Amino acid sequence: MSRAAKETRIDRPGGTFDLERLRADFPILTQQVHGRPLVYLDNAATTQKPNAVIEALNHYYRTDNANIHRGVHTLSERATSAYEGARATVRQFINAASDKEIVFVRGTTEGVNLVASSWGRTNVRAGDEVLITTLEHHANIVPWQMLCAEVGATLRVVPITDSGELIMEEFERLLSERTRMVAVTQCSNAIGTVTPIERIIARAHAAGAVVLVDGAQAVAHVPVDVRALDCDFYAFSSHKLYGPTGIGVLYGKERLLEAMPPYQGGGDMIKTVTFEKTTYNDLPHKFEAGTPHIAGAIGLGAAIDYVNGLDRAAIGAHERDLLDRATRALLEIPGARVIGTARAKIGILSFTLDGAHPHDIGTVLDHEGVAIRTGHHCAMPLMQRLRLPATARASFACYNTRGDVDALILGIRKVREMFG
Numbered sequence: 516m517s518r519a520a521k522e523t524r525i526d527r528p529g530g531t532f533d534l535e536r537l538r539a540d541f542p543i544l545t546q547q548v549h550g551r552p553l554v555y556l557d558n559a560a561t562t563q564k565p566n567a568v569i570e571a572l573n574h575y576y577r578t579d580n581a582n583i584h585r586g587v588h589t590l591s592e593r594a595t596s597a598y599e600g601a602r603a604t605v606r607q608f609i610n611a612a613s614d615k616e617i618v619f620v621r622g623t624t625e626g627v628n629l630v631a632s633s634w635g636r637t638n639v640r641a642g643d644e645v646l647i648t649t650l651e652h653h654a655n656i657v658p659w660q661m662l663c664a665e666v667g668a669t670l671r672v673v674p675i676t677d678s679g680e681l682i683m684e685e686f687e688r689l690l691s692e693r694t695r696m697v698a699v700t701q702c703s704n705a706i707g708t709v710t711p712i713e714r715i716i717a718r719a720h721a722a723g724a725v726v727l728v729d730g731a732q733a734v735a736h737v738p739v740d741v742r743a744l745d746c747d748f749y750a751f752s753s754h755k756l757y758g759p760t761g762i763g764v765l766y767g768k769e770r771l772l773e774a775m776p777p778y779q780g781g782g783d784m785i786k787t788v789t790f791e792k793t794t795y796n797d798l799p800h801k802f803e804a805g806t807p808h809i810a811g812a813i814g815l816g817a818a819i820d821y822v823n824g825l826d827r828a829a830i831g832a833h834e835r836d837l838l839d840r841a842t843r844a845l846l847e848i849p850g851a852r853v854i855g856t857a858r859a860k861i862g863i864l865s866f867t868l869d870g871a872h873p874h875d876i877g878t879v880l881d882h883e884g885v886a887i888r889t890g891h892h893c894a895m896p897l898m899q900r901l902r903l904p905a906t907a908r909a910s911f912a913c914y915n916t917r918g919d920v921d922a923l924i925l926g927i928r929k930v931r932e933m934f935g
């Protein structure tokens with residue numbers, strides 16, 4: 516039985532699209548795993564790549580590969596123009612004011628580390644506070660912890676309700692004239708909560724704090740407009756947006772980036788070097804020391820072009836439908852518990868099953884061809900708050916089908932039989 520064949524025409528409240536055609540853009544999805552059709556539900560960890568992205572990487576290495584910015588020859592000019600073109604594509608995608616505000620980094624992790632290290636060491640002093648939330652991924656915890664330890668600042672944490680929503684009264688209470696930075700995720704990777712970042716940004720600014728948004732999980736699911744949000748920094752990873760690994764983006768307001776010292780020293784980030792003194796390059800190059808991931812940036816540009824070609828409202832409604840269907844079906848399984856029941860969620864379903872460790876669930880599902888994530892999801896403090904060692908997590912992307920959800924639920928019922 517072909518799962519997707521029944522789902523050619525997707526008609527959701529947000530719009531209509533051809534799911535079968537969309538799936539054909541992702542060659543990896545046609546394979547079998549353990550003799551079953553692959554059902555890929557680990558999209559919060561990384562998404563699969565469409566042909567357009569694979570072709571862009573292939574084309575770059577086959578025809579344009581050269582180092583950028585420094586060469587006068589044709590290939591170098593082509594590579595530079597493709598790399599800088601990708602930057603312009605990113606700028607439009609998140610509606611930044613200028614290409615100077617788009618810094619290519621390795622991913623969200625490096626983006627946060629860059630800000631903690633460069634902005635943080637310059638602006639955070641002993642006695643100051645950095646405010647994060649219980650929902651954060653380790654990438655948005657550890658760099659701040661390291662900064663606080665180094666400068667003698669204090670890390671404060673906004674608590675959550677049992678359903679996984681931020682307690683906004685506590686956020687207001689913790690925000691003070693000592694708060695220099697509010698670093699907050701837009702969507703929880705572990706339990707799917709969408710946080711009220713508009714309100715957080717407005718309140719943080721009123722208190723005189725700077726705001727970094729971790730957009731790693733948001734960017735594939737929610738349209739992002741950094742100027743409408745008015746966030747100071749926004750970090751995301753290409754690989755969660757159907758693009759290649761090893762590349763990501765740090766957006767920063769020009770005024771802030773201009774005032775920050777370089778993060779790393781080396782080639783490309785300089786204007787002049789003598790043994791006595793170095794002058795730094797203009798934005799954004801000041802923050803891009805060394806040969807960057809040229810192919811990665813070009814691949815990210817291709818991924819954004821691909822996403823821009825989708826009906827994002829329809830895809831959003833489709834992912835919502837998959838989440839609702841999976842949640843309803845899961846709750847009918849005895850001993851199953853949904854972890855994270857916030858009112859606003861992206862397509863992430865974390866769950867536990869009485870008597871079965873999440874790793875056992877993951878292993879049994881893998882034998883059914885169903886790929887999910889199990890563990891602490893790089894959010895150990897959140898797991899502690901939820902009093903759980905781990906969860907199983909299914910996460911949805913544009914190419915998933917109702918058939919995928921049914922395969923997931925069948926697999927979990929099988930686990931139930933084995934461990935119940």
Ligand SMILES: Cc1ncc(COP(=O)(O)O)c(C=O)c1O
Pocket residue numbers: 559560621622623624625652654655700702703704729731732752893
């Ligand atoms: C919310 C969130 N923040 C940060 C990261 C880190 O992203 P990367 O490993 O691509 O740097 C992830 C990755 O799972 C994430 O989900």
